[in-house]
Amino acid sequence: MTVPETETANNNGGSMVRINNKKRFKKLREALAFAKYLVPSFLGVSLFFFGPMVQIAVNSFQKSPTNPEFVGLRNYENVLSNAAFLQAGENTLMFSLFAVPLAVVLSLILALLLNSKMPGKSVFRSMLLNPMMVPVASIVLIWQVLFSFTGSINTYLGYFGIDKIDWMKSDLSRIVIILLFLWKTLGYNMVLFLAALNNVPPELIDTSKIDGAGSTRRFFSISLVYLYPTIFFVGIMSLISSFKIFREVYLLTGDYPYSSLYMLQHFMNNKFRQLDYQALCSSAIVMALVMILIVGILFLAEFKLGKEVEE
Amino acid sequence: MRGDKKQAIKPDLDFFSALSSLPSPEADKPEEKNLADELLTVAVPEESVAEKNDTVPFVPATEEVFAGTDEETTIFEELNESAEKKHKFGRFAAMNRNRITNRIVIGIFFVIVLITAILALLPIVLTILNSFMSSAEIRNHYSAIYESLSGYTGDKSRFVANPELRFIPDMVSVDQYATLLFKTPNYLLKFWNSVFLVVPIVVGQMAVGSLAAFAFARYRKKWFEIIFFSYIILMLMPHQVTLVPNLFIADSLGILDSWWAIILPGIFSTFSVFLLSKYMRQIPTSYIEAAKLDGAGEWHIFWSICLPMCKSALYAMSILLFIDYWNMVEQPLLMLKNTDLYPMSVFLSQINQKELGVAFAASTIFMIPPLLMFFNGEEYLIEGISRSGIK
Secondary structure, three states, X not given: OOHHHHHHHHHHOOOHHHHHHHHHHHHHHHHHHHHHHHHHHHXXXXXXXXXXXXXHHHHOOEOOOOOOOEOOOHHHHHHHOXXXXXXXXXXXXXXXXXXXXXXXXXXXXXXXXXXXXXXXXXXXXXXXXXXXXXXHHHHHHHHHHHHOOOOHHHHHHHHOOOOOOOHHHOOOHHHHHHHHHHHHHHHHHHHHHHHHHHOOOHHHHHHHHHOOOOHHHHHHHHHHHHHHXXXXXXXXXXXXXXXXXXXXXXXXXXXXXXXXXXXXXXXXXHHHHXXXXXXXXXXXXXXXXXXXXXXXXXXXXXXXXXXXHHO | OHHHHHHHHOOOHHHHHHHHOOOOHHHOOOOOHHHHHHHOOOOOHHHHHHHHOOOOOOOOHHHHHHHOOHHHHHHHHHHHHOHHHHHHHOHHHHHHHHHHHHHHHHHXXXXXXXXXXXXXXXXXXXXXXXXXXXXXHHHHHHHXXXXXXXXXXXXXOXXXXXXXXXXXXXXXXXXXXXXXXXXXXXXXXXHHHHHHHHHHHHHHHHHHHHHHHHHHHHOOOHHHHHHHHHHHHHHHOOHHHHHHHHHHHHHHHOOOOOOHHHHHHHHOOOHHHHHHHHHHOOOOHHHHHHHHHOOOOHHHHHHHHHHHHOHHHHHHHHHHHHHXXXXXXXHHHHHOOOHHHOOHHXXXXXXXXXXXXXXXXXXXXXXXHHHHHHHHXXXXXXXXXXXXXXX
């Protein structure tokens, strides 16, 4: 039965109920046919993520796992007034705040450079994508050689008469970590941007060239408009990987890093070791809420920009 | 793509008709052969030769069609670019000037990209080269570095005080590898731990994820969209959030402190669902409609249309998953108390501090599997990543 037929039947009104039932039954069968494919994933996700998440949300309002007395927001108050949590949250956010825009802008610049009439384009692309495939643990050694107090960077700086800098045990450690992050993510982002640049309709650029627009103007008023969705996508992907920076920090500095490198994951690991489940639950919920807020703002921004572009 | 932009300028109707009959935007692979030809005469001839050898999986048919007209169109473009200057300098002066500045600018771009690329490869190359030094050489050269790191105790007087980077070994030796592979089986054991953890996760997540992605791509009604949206939210959640529920469920299932506590949540992670379904939605509906007319069931559509058409996405996805889990640090630290079960990713940092003499070889061995995957399927990977970013 095709759709227009049912519609006319509905308009006639006579056999409406029966046809509606039939329609509903057919819809249900169709949904079930596809639900089959979803079942394994959905069961697993519910069991390992959604279900326990609800449990955690409930836990976060209780006194302790063994004593389910309702304590209101006390656990949240404890966590939000915990100096370690605040420090870790600030470090993590500060890192993302600097690292993500840098990762987006630098990789866009790289993609634009590579997209000019550059010889050896695809060789460069592989070279720059390569770091993505190298496990952090394998590279950490080199970072230590470069940036430890008695490391090579300080040796080279010494030749210019610059005093040794304690990279890993000062606020400069953030820069070291950002460098490591950029080293890893630039290639992947760049490939995404290269693909998006290829998707800018060439006719538009030609028209603007004929109209006498310079290359800067062309970029900002044409290419950038087409790049918005990709910039958003790259931003989200970089944000996800920026929250994994704990790996690099842990591998570089172990359980107890310099205070500006103390990340949220360090906090979670410590709380788990101390068996402080209430703190674990409430901080996870706090982080989830913050995450939803950030992503919501990003989605909203993308939606608004997208609308502007369409107009 | 630059090549096509140029040709489109030529006021020849055939060009526009040819352009509109392009197979699909995806066919425009980054292929700039004719431009490279032009650039062969520029400042940097050695590298441009590399570009010539460099063939991308499918060369769009348009490339050959247009190749012949390259010369005129180039001039045409430059005329347009210099449109604003033309009236000042006269036609030819402007052309030459523009061409020269263009080439200088590209030369500068080239140098910038070259330096970035070298910096990107430097740590990898350095690790591999250093893995061929003898343990003694490594210790002499680098131990000073570990003085300043926590917990290093050893004789400090004998070591180089201000180490520079060292590329060429004094004497090439497989000393480190011999120690790793034959004398201390512990390291190899950790390597296999990594393999046994990561392979089930990748295989499992690809199977579960591609089924779910298919459902989301083919059927887009209310409830499915709601579930899909919640999957995206879950995908965006950092480990700091998702590991807590995993921990609790692992605890109540009694699988804490075993590999299952890492493998099972890994299999059901939703990262692949999102990207694969994004990819499957790009499959032209005409293919699916045609199959349906032939009486194909959904399973047939999934198995013989969706999966083969998503080959590059599937490959790219497995590589991304593999490297992500090969790198894992958070999960083992939280889920496993028994350090014998730790994968190599966590263990390497301990090797670095305690056994500097073999650390570079251990690092090199650890990066071999992902690098092999990369070189094996780089084209698929690039295609897969590229298409994931386009709406």
